[in-house]
Amino acid sequence: MAGLQPYVDHRVLLILQDGRAIVGVMAGFDQKSNVVLSDTKERVYSMEEGVEEIPLGLYLVKGDQIVLIGELDEAADKAVDLSTIRAEPLPPIRY
Amino acid sequence: MLPLSLLNAAQNKPMLVELKNGETFNGHLVNCDNFMNITLREVYQTSAEGDRFWKLKECYIRGSTIKYLRVPDTLLDAVKEEQNRAREAGRSARGSHVSGTGARGRGAPPRGTPVVQSREVYI
Numbered sequence: 001m002a003g004l005q006p007y008v009d010h011r012v013l014l015i016l017q018d019g020r021a022i023v024g025v026m027a028g029f030d031q032k033s034n035v036v037l038s039d040t041k042e043r044v045y046s047m048e049e050g051v052e053e054i055p056l057g058l059y060l061v062k063g064d065q066i067v068l069i070g071e072l073d074e075a076a077d078k079a080v081d082l083s084t085i086r087a088e089p090l091p092p093i094r095y
Numbered sequence: 096m097l098p099l100s101l102l103n104a105a106q107n108k109p110m111l112v113e114l115k116n117g118e119t120f121n122g123h124l125v126n127c128d129n130f131m132n133i134t135l136r137e138v139y140q141t142s143a144e145g146d147r148f149w150k151l152k153e154c155y156i157r158g159s160t161i162k163y164l165r166v167p168d169t170l171l172d173a174v175k176e177e178q179n180r181a182r183e184a185g186r187s188a189r190g191s192h193v194s195g196t197g198a199r200g201r202g203a204p205p206r207g208t209p210v211v212q213s214r215e216v217y218i
Contacts, residue, residue, distance in 0.1 A: 018117075018162070027171060028096030034131075036098050038171050058171055060098050060164040062131070065115070 004029040007071055012037070014061060015068040019090035021045070023072060024059060033063030043082070045090075050083035067093065096174055101166065102127050104174045110135075111165040112156060117143030120156065131158030 007026045014022040014035065024037030040056040105124050112120045112133070122135030138151040 016162070028098060028101070030097050030099065034098040036096060036101055036171075038168070056165060057168045058101075058166050060101060060166060062158075062161050062163060064159075065162050 004033065004035070004069065007069065011072040011074055011077075013068075013070045013072050014066060015090065016061070016065050017067055017093040018065075019092045021090065022056070022059070022061070024056075026069075027058075030063075033066055035061045035063065035066065035069070037061065045085070045087040047086050047088060049086075051085045051087075053082065096171075096178065099129060099131070100178075101170060101174055102131065102133075102164070104170055104177065105164075105166045108167055108170065110167075113162045113164075114156070114160050115162050116160075120154065122151075122154070125153065128158075131161055132156065133158070133161075 004026070008028065010026060011023060012026050014024070014037070016022065021043045022037065022040055023043060024040035027036040027038045029035045037059040038057075040059040042054045042056055044052040044054060046052075102124075106126070107123060109121070109123050112122075112135070114120075119141045120135055120138050121141075122138035125134040125136050127133045132155070134153060134155045136153045138154050140149040140151055140154070141147070
């Protein structure tokens with residue numbers, strides 16, 4: 001099964017249906033794409049100030065809330081100074 | 096590691112649960128099942144806007160309404176250790192069986208194995 005296994009123990013970016021962006025190390029997952037993240041941080045984007053990273057610790061996200069999972073290139077990510085980034089936050093999903 | 100094994104290990108631990116409607120529940124996990132239905136005790140409920148609070152002695156939350164759970168950091172190492180212990184126990188149990196009988200598996204010999212019946216030669 002081409003699934004989430006390659007992401008395990010890698011730092012990933014999760015986008016949730018409410019528009020939140022969460023980075024963390026994928027510690028595990030199951031058939032419903034429920035995901036365990038460790039060392040989790042939420043990235044809050046705004047146009048007024050730089051990106052704020054809120055530490056969240058150990059997180060269990062339900063699969064049906066997940067829009068996207070992507071592996072984070074840690075070297076490229078560290079090279080970015082988040083405090084200089086201004087961006088509109090993602091809106092929540094609309095049905 | 097499976098999300099549900101983490102949840103099972105979180106029994107009696109404090110956790111934060113956010114529902115899809117944005118309400119949050121802070122409490123200690125009493126019980127959970129494979130649908131992620133959970134019961135919490137000594138709960139502080141917060142409205143989605145974060146402006147209203149309720150205290151509940153106990154509450155039941157249907158798994159399908161949950162967005163995410165936040166659990167103590169220490170739980171990850173606890174579960175990993177527990178899994179390692181279980182693996183080791185399984186391995187040593189199987190290992191002793193094999194060395195005890197000296198035979199592996201059961202049933203017929205593999206195909207292509209010549210079935211040699213008595214070829215002893217009596218002189």
